[in-house]
Amino acid sequence: xxxxxxxxxxxxxxxxxxxxxxxxxxxxxxxxxxxxxxxxxxxxxxxxxxxxxxxxxxxxxxxxxxxxxxxxxxxxxxxxxxxxxxxxxxxxxxxxxxxxxxxxxxxxxxxxxxxxxxxxxxxxxxxxxxxxxxxxxxxxxxxxxxxxxxxxxxxxxxxxxxxxxxxxxxxxxxxxxxxxxxxxxxxxxxxxxxxxxxxxxxxxxxxxxxxxxxxxxxxxxxxxxxxxxxxxxxx
Numbered sequence: 001x002x003x004x005x006x007x008x009x010x011x012x013x014x015x016x017x018x019x020x021x022x023x024x025x026x027x028x029x030x031x032x033x034x035x036x037x038x039x040x041x042x043x044x045x046x047x048x049x050x051x052x053x054x055x056x057x058x059x060x061x062x063x064x065x066x067x068x069x070x071x072x073x074x075x076x077x078x079x080x081x082x083x084x085x086x087x088x089x090x091x092x093x094x095x096x097x098x099x100x101x102x103x104x105x106x107x108x109x110x111x112x113x114x115x116x117x118x119x120x121x122x123x124x125x126x127x128x129x130x131x132x133x134x135x136x137x138x139x140x141x142x143x144x145x146x147x148x149x150x151x152x153x154x155x156x157x158x159x160x161x162x163x164x165x166x167x168x169x170x171x172x173x174x175x176x177x178x179x180x181x182x183x184x185x186x187x188x189x190x191x192x193x194x195x196x197x198x199x200x201x202x203x204x205x206x207x208x209x210x211x212x213x214x215x216x217x218x219x220x221x222x223x224x225x226x227x228x229x230x231x232x233x234x235x
Contacts, residue, residue, distance in 0.1 A: 037191035042198040043205065049115045061110050065103070072099040075139070075215060078222045079146040092146065095138040102131040129175065136168040136211060143214075148221040160217050167214075171207045174200050 048054040079092035108124025140161055144150050150157040178200035184193035 038194045040195045040198045042194070042201050044109075044114050044121070045198070047110065047113055049113060054113075058111060061107070065107070068103050069100070071212060071215060072096050072103070074219060074222060074224070075099075075142075077224075078148070078218050079142045081222070082146075082148050082151070091138070091142060095135070095142060098131055098135050098138065102128060102135050105131060132171065132208075136164070136171070139211075140164045140168065143218060147218045149218045152221060156217065160214050164211060164214050167207055167211045171204060171211070174203050174207070178204070 047057050073096075076092050076096045079095070080089045105124045105128040109121050109128060112120045112124065114121045143164065144157060144161045147157075149160075178197055181193045181197040181200065184190040185197060
């Protein structure tokens with residue numbers, strides 16, 4: 001009769017691959033503190049370092065890339081397709097370039113975790129935040145003066161512009177305490193600081209999404225159509 005199989009992980013065999021529950025615990029465990037003080041994961045911790053959670057997260061991130069690029073393309077069209085913006089595409093072009101580079105740097109710190117390459121992860125995140133400054137400023141500016149929405153409904157356009165400014169300012173204000181608590185965790189080794197840092201980091205994610213969601217108002221005045229060759233000839 002064969003002996004009953006034993007759980008190698010339970011025996012403390014470090015060579016055994018971690019199971020899902022161990023992956024989850026390890027992903028939310030901070031670098032310097034244990035689960036008692038650090039209980040909420042940052043974005044990087046949520047991505048994880050092992051299969052399957054890391055691969056699932058990366059799959060969802062990859063699925064968001066086409067809508068992000070589509071948003072940049074439609075916004076460029078919204079800022080250059082009207083009569084009063086013909087021949088004035090330089091501003092919208094720069095905004096598209098900045099937005100595209102910002103998307104690439106986002107992929108840099110999403111797909112390359114700090115465990116893979118700490119420098120690449122940190123540099124990508126810093127570049128992402130730096131590129132967010134001109135991206136938000138140029139989006140607010142172009143949305144308030146280059147789109148059809150700004151001419152057709154100026155009162156609502158001013159409100160949307162205000163919400164964009166408020167969201168953008170909130171994004172950068174939150175950076176201050178986020179950096180502070182990160183340094184408290186990294187340098188001062190303060191227990192619980194990483195959890196507070198994680199809350200601020202997730203707040204940036206949601207503010208980023210809210211900022212782009214206001215594009216709904218401009219896109220109401222954009223009409224895109226896919227026509228067949230026969231339809232084009234009929235025109």
